[in-house]
Amino acid sequence: MLHFDMNSYFASVEQQANPFLRGKPVGVCSTMSRRGCIIASSREAKAFGIKTGCRVNEALELYPQVNLVEVDPPKYRSTTKRIFSICADYTEDIEAYSIDEAFLDLTGSVESFDRALGIAKTIQRRIRDEVGEWLTCSMGITWTRWLAKFASDTAPKGGIVVLTRESLFQYLQGRDLQDAWGIADAMEARLNILGIRTLDQLAVYPVQNLMSVMGKAGYYLWANVNGIELGGLEVKRPPKTIGHSHVLKKRDLDRTFHMAVLMRLAERTGRRLRGHGYEAHGFYYYVQFDERPSCGGSRRVHHPIVTTNQIFRLVWKEIAPVVAKDKPGMFALGLFGLQPRADQLSLFRHERLSPELSRAIDEINSRYGEETIVQGPLLKLEKMHAPDRVGFRKTMEAEFSGAAELQYGGG
Amino acid sequence: MYVDKVQETVRVFADFSGTQVRPVAFIRSTGRRYDIKRVNLVYQKRVGDRYHWCFACSDEANTYVLFYDPENLQWTLREVQMEG
Numbered sequence: 001m002l003h004f005d006m007n008s009y010f011a012s013v014e015q016q017a018n019p020f021l022r023g024k025p026v027g028v029c030s031t032m033s034r035r036g037c038i039i040a041s042s043r044e045a046k047a048f049g050i051k052t053g054c055r056v057n058e059a060l061e062l063y064p065q066v067n068l069v070e071v072d073p074p075k076y077r078s079t080t081k082r083i084f085s086i087c088a089d090y091t092e093d094i095e096a097y098s099i100d101e102a103f104l105d106l107t108g109s110v111e112s113f114d115r116a117l118g119i120a121k122t123i124q125r126r127i128r129d130e131v132g133e134w135l136t137c138s139m140g141i142t143w144t145r146w147l148a149k150f151a152s153d154t155a156p157k158g159g160i161v162v163l164t165r166e167s168l169f170q171y172l173q174g175r176d177l178q179d180a181w182g183i184a185d186a187m188e189a190r191l192n193i194l195g196i197r198t199l200d201q202l203a204v205y206p207v208q209n210l211m212s213v214m215g216k217a218g219y220y221l222w223a224n225v226n227g228i229e230l231g232g233l234e235v236k237r238p239p240k241t242i243g244h245s246h247v248l249k250k251r252d253l254d255r256t257f258h259m260a261v262l263m264r265l266a267e268r269t270g271r272r273l274r275g276h277g278y279e280a281h282g283f284y285y286y287v288q289f290d291e292r293p294s295c296g297g298s299r300r301v302h303h304p305i306v307t308t309n310q311i312f313r314l315v316w317k318e319i320a321p322v323v324a325k326d327k328p329g330m331f332a333l334g335l336f337g338l339q340p341r342a343d344q345l346s347l348f349r350h351e352r353l354s355p356e357l358s359r360a361i362d363e364i365n366s367r368y369g370e371e372t373i374v375q376g377p378l379l380k381l382e383k384m385h386a387p388d389r390v391g392f393r394k395t396m397e398a399e400f401s402g403a404a405e406l407q408y409g410g411g
Numbered sequence: 412m413y414v415d416k417v418q419e420t421v422r423v424f425a426d427f428s429g430t431q432v433r434p435v436a437f438i439r440s441t442g443r444r445y446d447i448k449r450v451n452l453v454y455q456k457r458v459g460d461r462y463h464w465c466f467a468c469s470d471e472a473n474t475y476v477l478f479y480d481p482e483n484l485q486w487t488l489r490e491v492q493m494e495g
Contacts, residue, residue: 013452016451016452016467017451017452017467017474017476018412018451018467018469018474018492019449019451019469019474020412020469020474020492020494021412067412074454074455074456074457075452075454075456075465078454078455078456078465079452079454081455082454131452132451132452365459366459366460367459367460368459368460369458369459372459
């Protein structure tokens with residue numbers, strides 16, 4: 001099993017695209033406003049303490065000369081596609097774990113770790129030669145999925161760690177618990193109570209004791225650290241929820257603006273819902289304010305949700321009274337209870353915008369570009385409000401099969 | 412760094428060798444020619460059911476983003492990033 005993780009990915013892609021940014025602190029922001037969030041920082045920016053999740057104004061305080069670049073999702077998706085297409089030359093069994101990391105199951109393709117190491121080095125070289133010389137990745141090679149991720153997480157930037165059954169215990173020795181995938185503060189505290197402070201201690205701890213304290217989770221932890229494969233590659237599962245959120249660029253009581261932003265979020269959510277061929281049986285919403293506690297909630301509905309208009313009306317009904325009094329800072333909405341579409345007709349309801357019309361609008365927008373046809377409230381909303389967002393884990397939809405058609409290249 | 416978002420049709424000298432295309436130089440509406448020193452990154456942007464090819468290129472001083480629409484064979488300058 002091979003796991004690779006691109007280093008400082010979005011920032012590295014920006015530095016690849018613009019060589020004048022190389023070697024300089026770069027922060028990729030969700031939006032260029034001071035309240036915007038740094039979603040990726042270059043290694044040079046990290047040296048100044050500018051980390052993922054940091055606010056733009058905090059980043060500017062830490063290092064006023066930091067180069068801020070607005071997120072450009074198509075650029076990263078396209079680059080990921082090229083990287084994954086290189087990986088697809090070595091195995092068909094690829095789990096795209098997120099936009100910048102993936103598992104490659106080389107079982108059956110290679111007979112030894114040495115051969116796997118050769119493939120790993122070739123992939124690293126090809127990424128440099130065919131995609132961009134500034135793009136580096138860390139890799140882990142071992143015999144289980146969990147250990148492969150652990151190995152690549154602990155590998156030096158751009159390096160490769162090969163863990164064999166013989167070298168595993170030595171590699172674990174003295175390592176912090178939080179170096180392991182899935183162990184954070186709370187889990188570490190529980191393990192500390194048992195006298196477990198390092199990963200090698202966890203590996204030799206009696207599993208029965210661990211299970212009596214932590215249940216199944218204790219076994220999973222122990223098995224992962226000891227190199228027992230629990231699942232292998234994860235198959236792509238259908239989503240349980242679909243939703244979008246947006247931090248507002250201006251704080252006011254402008255009802256028209258709020259409706260327009262919500263409509264755009266509803267449209268993005270609806271497009272994905274219908275793209276999957278689902279209907280929803282519930283919705284949730286969340287509004288954050290600067291000057292009062294945030295509010296949110298969820299509702300189940302009897303009539304299935306399919307159209308953008310339905311999503312908007314249901315959410316707006318909940319949100320309208322609260323945003324009329326206080327200035328909101330962030331909107332989030334989403335759908336749950338997803339099922340394949342049944343297209344059940346209703347005797348008692350008449351939708352203002354039918355699913356068929358919705359489908360026709362989707363087809364036009366897919367063919368001629370997003371928002372070729374829009375709902376009324378969106379007509380005057382600039383593109384900078386609730387723009388395209390880059391998907392990380394579950395919303396990652398980078399397809400790497402069939403990416404071989406990429407023919408245009410630089411050099 | 413100063414970023415200028417533009418939307419300007421440009422004339423491009425391109426090298427079509429093998430299966431790849433690589434912009435070599437472009438001429439803006441002012442008539443000035445810009446020689447591309449490097450193509451740093453090639454990526455795609457979806458526009459409806461089509462894809463535009465994007466070339467992030469640079470010369471000695473600046474970075475440019477050129478879009479190529481394979482449907483109508485048109486090149487557009489979309490972005491100029493200047494240092495300083």
